[in-house]
Amino acid sequence: GAGVSQSPSNKVTEKGKDVELRCDPISGHTALYWYRQSLGQGLEFLIYFQGNSAPDKSGLPSDRFSAERTGGSVSTLTIQRTQQEDSAVYLCASSLNRGSVGETQYFGPGTRLLVL
Amino acid sequence: DQQVKQNSPSLSVQEGRISILNCDYTNSMFDYFLWYKKYPAEGPTFLISISSIKDKNEDGRFTVFLNKSAKHLSLHIVPSQPGDSAVYFCAAIYGGSQGNLIFGKGTKLSVKP
Numbered sequence: 266g267a268g269v270s271q272s273p274s275n276k277v278t279e280k281g282k283d284v285e286l287r288c289d290p291i292s293g294h295t296a297l298y299w300y301r302q303s304l305g306q307g308l309e310f311l312i313y314f315q316g317n318s319a320p321d322k323s324g325l326p327s328d329r330f331s332a333e334r335t336g337g338s339v340s341t342l343t344i345q346r347t348q349q350e351d352s353a354v355y356l357c358a359s360s361l362n363r364g365s366v367g368e369t370q371y372f373g374p375g376t377r378l379l380v381l
Numbered sequence: 382d383q384q385v386k387q388n389s390p391s392l393s394v395q396e397g398r399i400s401i402l403n404c405d406y407t408n409s410m411f412d413y414f415l416w417y418k419k420y421p422a423e424g425p426t427f428l429i430s431i432s433s434i435k436d437k438n439e440d441g442r443f444t445v446f447l448n449k450s451a452k453h454l455s456l457h458i459v460p461s462q463p464g465d466s467a468v469y470f471c472a473a474i475y476g477g478s479q480g481n482l483i484f485g486k487g488t489k490l491s492v493k494p
Binding site: 269296298300305306307308309310313315321324356358360368369370371372373374375 | 383385387417422423424425426427430470472480481482483484485486487
């Protein structure tokens with residue numbers, strides 16, 4: 266597709282369950298980011314993938330959060346044993362290459378996660 | 382502690398007038414600033430950016446001003462149009478980072494016809 270796509274668009278789950286969120290970046294983009302936006306907050310960086318390099322996981326809030334990127338393309342963000350405070354919009358972004366500061370990141374529509 | 386601050390959660394402007402959205406930052410290491418616009422149920426879209434070596438960047442109706450000494454930037458939209466109604470996020474980045482953006486909490490702009 267032309268843009269970043271994410272699935273599902275909405276997810277309601279019960280506290281304690283695991284969830285998987287998927288991101289398909291723009292074809293050819295080597296950099297992929299996950300952010301989340303909690304209610305009334307700005308976007309918070311979670312994790313960054315660049316090509317085949319080890320990901321930067323510095324933004325992950327706890328060890329219940331993990332992400333992988335297969336084949337340098339599709340990425341999955343997994344939240345284990347979800348908690349109510351995990352409720353947020355999870356946004357994925359991709360960019361062509363981390364060659365210059367401020368390179369435009371293109372965002373997907375997000376996955377709205379609600380943990381009951 | 383927030384490094385990028387948008388102190389006005391909302392702003393209402395009449396169509397045709399100027400909209401001014403403000404952003405303050407605390408980290409003097411930031412060397413690039415961006416504005417993103419977000420409609421409901423959509424992801425943010427890039428609007429305009431400015432390097433820290435400049436004090437102004439203009440693109441059509443949108444102009445971003447940077448005052449490094451005050452650690453302040455602003456986005457001017459003139460003339461404002463109803464379609465500009467959205468949440469505007471200020472974001473910053475520094476060259477030593479992995480490229481992740483640091484966002485403010487956003488300002489909801491409403492442009493009334």
